[in-house]
Ligand SMILES: O=C(O)CCC(=O)C(=O)O
């Protein structure tokens with residue numbers, strides 16, 4: 001099979017060099033993909049057409065004489081006598097193919113138009129270019145060498161039957177998360193500290209595990225790529241090419257991982273933002289997907305009118321009431337893809353894994369999807385240092401997202417009432433951070449120096 005694929009690759013490269021020799025420079029500008037290598041074209045085509053295997057993509061490129069646009073058209077051709085499976089990932093049209101059609105119609109500005117999703121509509125994005133342009137995320141397909149991705153998947157599939165459902169209180173009812181999860185830190189000592197000091201939804205977590213060997217190996221690669229992506233994001237997308245206010249200026253170094261398991265299409269996670277309590281403001285998260293491809297949906301948080309209060313919509317707490325306010329964007333996460341949630345994500349957007357009516361079973365994972373979110377817990381936000389509430393429990397950090405007046409401000413508040421069987425208190429305190437996202441109890445080196453003189 002490999003020899004067969006490399007024969008096809010050779011035939012495409014032959015076509016590429018032939019077409020380069022005869023093409024005038026002006027026409028090359030019109031068809032930029034003719035200048036790219038087969039690997040690049042294949043990767044681009046794979047991101048636009050995530051449902052086809054490598055052989056099919058190569059075949060399409062071959063009969064399209066190396067043109068990605070034509071190959072897309074070939075792959076999108078649907079036999080009118082066959083009806084597509086509804087809601088399986090990959091049958092919706094992507095923004096890229098929409099743009100290609102618009103470009104052909106002469107509307108060259110379409111590509112740069114501000115994307116406006118509409119109430120009640122889902123826009124499906126596949127290509128890394130579209131994703132980074134229209135969401136606070138970037139994606140790297142085929143992130144790990146395949147054997148490494150499969151080894152990691154096997155390591156976590158073995159653990160997954162022991163994962164637990166998160167249990168929390170929602171509107172006075174005890175509910176369980178619609179998927180299972182495990183929590184990992186690097187050493188056994190840290191695991192012990194987490195069990196006794198760190199609070200989530202008003203509760204201490206009993207089950208804290210030590211990072212497994214494959215996870216640890218991959219974490220190093222995730223770290224390197226996420227740091228590159230952060231720098232690229234700053235250069236290409238932030239005002240004046242500068243990091244955001246409150247974003248850390250230091251390299252990102254993950255020290256914890258939440259592993260999620262979605263067993264079948266009905267398992268999901270509702271719209272939420274991730275806890276910032278231990279990550280701090282403008283946190284970056286690296287999220288690796290393995291096994292069954294699923295849809296990661298994101299939507300921008302729409303501020304309420306002045307008089308509306310701030311809702312307590314928090315991590316893993318389902319908040320569908322305004323899900324349709326501005327429409328949503330669906331990012332397709334195939335096996336071995338790394339999604340980077342950038343610094344603006346948690347404060348301004350919500351994310352979810354949508355239930356799927358149909359899934360394509362994965363050869364190793366069958367119906368399961370495994371997701372690892374690598375995160376950096378900051379030493380300066382250790383719960384021994386953060387404010388305690390009247391219940392004497394470390395408080396949670398939240399960002400005001402809805403009320404226009406205080407949008408973007410941070411606050412410490414009591415979360416004990418989210419724990420089943422417990423009542424919380426009314427503790428509230430505005431949270432202050434310096435421009436680099438450090439709390440006031442962290443002394444700057446120059447202040448330390450001044451104190452010691
Ligand atoms: O499964 C995913 O891709 C997302 C998981 C998630 O949002 C979380 O762990 O907070």
Ligand SMILES: [Fe+2]
Nearest residue numbers: 272273274351
């Ligand atoms: Fe999340």
